[in-house]
Amino acid sequence: MNPVVRWFHQLGSPPYFDRFAARWAPWGYGLGTLVMAYGIWAALFQVPADYQQGDSFRILYIHVPSAWMSLFVFGLMAVYAAIALIWRIKLCEILAMACAPIGAAFTVITLATGSIWGKPMWGTWWDWDPRLTSELILLFLYLGIMGLYNAIDDRRAAARAAGLLAIVGVVLLPVIRYSVVWWNSLHQGQTIRLLGESSIDGSMVPPLVAMLVGTKLWFIGSLLMRARADNLHRESGKGWVTALVEVKR
């Protein structure tokens, strides 16, 4: 058997996944922290202040990567949920449900930091602007998925129901992404483009890239850790969990 395919099959085994997650989660957290520490240091002390916004624009180095993460995590959660629904892979159910609290955390950061930035720049903490409102709905969706998953005792049935909600919720992602284009919005339009010229000065980009990479690495650590917790919860009472506890004694 192809080694990659064999590894993928092994990963589906709960005790193997537990060892894998316990081994690699600290690396995700550690590398994520290091890269974000550089990003934050550069954002606060390296890049020049914006000529219009002054130093308040430094908030965007945590606001923008968190906003991207809130959308990315939701998309990934829906992919895991779809795989779990179609092929009934238990690990994908666990990973999908582990995504929800992390995505919710990044959405909270996005809304809170956006609000803190909005007060000095827009003169208000909140506005029922299409981008802000759709991001708030995204937070409610995350909370709904987490609530639904915890409301049903049967873990597999709960994951299927919550996964279905995640798949349906994907329709919100393009609405959030294009809300600034489709409607008149207080929120600024696209500043950074992967294809084409960005309207941000080149000297301001490196910390943003570092934060983008750092949040992704952090997410890997957090996803593995949360999935490990759910895996242990589902498998409690099994022989390998007993063996694990006895080894730790």
Added chain:
Amino acid sequence: MTYQTYVIAAYMVFVVVLLWDFVAPRIRINQLLRAARLRIARGASSHSNAMPDIPHQ
């Protein structure tokens, strides 16, 4: 630094939420392992209590 209070508040939110994200799964895993340990201890004690007395010969 202009708008210093806002910048500090925003970065504090970021750090606090990520700290929660770091701590929450660890607490959950420790709870689950503690529960498993207690289950094993309970099982062992009930097993030893249920052992029939073997008459000495």
